[in-house]
Amino acid sequence: MFLKGCAHKYGDNIDTDVIIPARYLNTTSEEELAAHCMEDIDTEFVKKVKKGDIITGGENFGCGSSREHAPLAIKASGISCVIAASFARIFYRNSINIGLPILECREAALESDDGDEFEVDLSAGVIKNVTKNRSYKTAAFPAEIQSIISRGGLLRG
Amino acid sequence: MGMTMSQKILAAKSGNKSVKAGQLITASLDMVLGNDITSPVAIKEFAKAGKKKVFDKDKICLVMDHFTPNKDIKSAQQCKCCRTFADENKLTNFFDVGDMGIEHALLPEKGLVTAGDLVIGADSHTCTYGALGAFSTGVGSTDMAFGMAEGKAWFKVPSAIKVVLKNKPAKHIMGKDVILHLIGLIGVDGALYKSLEFCGDGVKHLNIDDRFTICNMAIEAGAKNGIFPVDEVALDYIKEHSDKPYTVYEADADAEYERVVEIDLSALKSTVSFPHLPSNTKTIDEVGDVKIDQVVIGSCTNGHISDLRVAAQVLKGKKVAKGVRAIIIPATNAIYLQAMKEGLLEIFINAGAVVSTPTCGPCLGGHMGILAENERCVATTNRNFLGRMGHITSEIYLASPYVAACSAVLGKIGVVKE
Incomplete structure (x- = not known):
């Protein structure tokens, strides 16, 4: 599986409350949820995200609520992959279970800048930051x- | 090499003689839990996957607690979806308005979890039941759906941190102070993927509600589960609430721990987590002058009867400071009734506080106490993340029911001089 897109970079301890605030949890519609993704820390995210883009995060990405x-x-916002220095365990499990690729690679995440172009080869575990011309093995x-x-996802196919 | 208490439960439930940290296992579940936010996603997945029936109608528990009594049409639809699913599958344990409570206070009270059980819940605070010597952990909705269909889940066997609690805590020091202190010490990812196993001579000085509070917030250190030894205090609670068979597991003497943390309970001071992370702790003498607009006493962390008793002791004959809104939320209907019998509700109302029906409500910014721009709240809840209780400029300070009640009287964070 081969992924390609630009990075949206965030810091440490990005919790699931800021990824999707609880005030929007009165729906299970993925499209409605995507419309508010990251809004409490980045009101521009939903406007600028393009299909295939990736998120890079710091330590403990996805902590908090399950x-x-x-x-x-x-x-559903179009993100193809999350790369972080480390992940909170329930978020990690949930991402795999719904078929969202996530990669733990501290160097690739921390050395990235907002807007960097990435290529990710999931089966080989290779992350390439095209903008910085650096490759990482995970x-x-x-x-x-x-x-x-x-x-x-776990219950699909 | 011996096993930790958590590993022993996972070994027994996966049919292995022994397991070790890092091993992938599939284990049988004693209870699968969901609430009105996470269950609808699980029910949708369950249907999409073509599953027709649940593995055991007695081992699934749905609790309508987050946005109930329903705050709007959409959340009413979500509860309706759960209600229909519970009816169709004849679930024994469906708890709706009238017999519900906040899930992690309700399940132990109803005797649905006991020592030696393996429990998953689509709610991160499922780790609470470790207070009774169960292995319980939070998962997402897909794991819940799979669990409801198959009665199984896969786990990576966790390594552990041993937390040795020593001596007797001073007056007014509660379980909340113990866990906030620990999170301050090891950080919000200090126990990532690991078990927090509590032990030591200090354990006997903690009542069962204190232990529920401590295990409840194990997740705030990133832990997979928190667990206490099953002593007389735990067994008394279990026998009073449950007729389920139970098994007491103990860690082996040669169990391997990644780290040992010692906490002298007698040296602890009241502790407050400042915005916006539970690890951002200060002791009460370091807090400075922080004026507040609201106090919330409740939640799955601190809505127990002993929490309300502590708050009532502080508020008896006193008034909530002008300009402060004090909201008190007993965690279950049984706790509400007990508080009524003991005269606690009258004390709260006379002090100028309001008492709400059981709900998670403001803890996750759902309803019943949302904060406006720049407002500050002292809460006995479990998370003080950015914007969690309302506006993104609002601030949450996590504290014990004792500190929260004192702060309500003072109008700022602090303790009342005796």
């Missing part, structure tokens, strides 16, 4: 997890 609405909102997903992502 709301699956958070990775659902990110995925542990490839085990076959079972790759299979969950490629069929679109």
Whole structure:
């Protein structure tokens, strides 16, 4: 699986309350959730995000509430992949379960800047920051997890 | 090499003689939990996957607690979706307005979780039941859907941090101070993917509600679960509330821990988490002059009867400061009734506070106490993230029910001089 897009960079401890505030959790519509993705920390995100773009984050990305609405909102906004220094465990699990690729790679995440162009080869576990001309190797997903992502989630396919 | 208490439960539930940290296992579940926000997503996934029936109608629990009594049409639709699913699948444990409570106070009270159980819940604070010696952890809606269909979940066996609690806490020091202190010490990702296993001679000085509070906030240090040894205090609670069979597990003497943290309970001071992370802690003598607009006493963290008793002791015969809105939310109907019998509700209302029906409400910025621009709230809840209780410029200060009640009287963060 090969992904390509520009980075939207955020800091440490990005919690699921800012990814999708609870005031919007009275729906399960992915489109409605996507319309408010990241709005409490970045009101511009939904205006500038393009299909295929990626998010880069710092430590403990996705901490807090277990709301699956958070990775659902990110995925439905067009984001193809999240790369972070580290992930909170429930967010990590939820992302895999809904088929949103996420990669733990501290260097790639921290050395990125907003707008950098990325190419990600999921099966090989290779992240390339095209703008900075740097490549990073990350542990490839085990076959079972790759299979969950490629069929679109744990309960799909 | 021996196993931790958490690992022993996972080994037993996965049919393994022993497990070790990092191992992937599939284990059988004793309870699968969801609420009015996370269950609709799970129910949708369940249907999309073509699942027709739940694995066990007695081992699924749906609690309508977050946006209830429903705050708007959309949240009413979400509860309706859960109600229909519960009816169709003849779920034994569906708790709606009238017999509900905040899920993590309700399940132990109803005797639905007990020592040695393996529980997943589509709510991050599912880790609360570790106070009873269960392995319980938060998951998302897809895991919940899979759990409802199959009665199983996959886990990566966690390593652990051993937290040794020593000595007796001073008067007014509560479970909340213990866990805020620990999170301040190790950080919001200090226990990422790990178990927090509590032990030590200090445990016996913590009542069951204090232990619920401590395990409840294990997730705020990133932990997969928090767990206490099953002693007399825990067994008394279990026997009073549940007739389910239980199993007491103990960590092996040679269990491996990644880290050992010692906390001298006798040295703890009342602790407050400043915005916008639970790890941003200060002791009460360091808080300075922070004027407040609102106080919330309640939530799955601190809406227990002993929390309300502490708040009532402070508020008895006193008045909430002018300009402060004090909102008190008993966590379940049974707690509400008990507080009424003990005269606590009267104390709160006479002091100028309001008492709400059980709901998660303001904790996650749902309803029943949303903050306006630049307002400050002292809350006994569990998260003080940016904008969580309302406007993005508002501020949440996490504290114990004792500090929250004192702050309500003072109009600023502090403790009342005796």
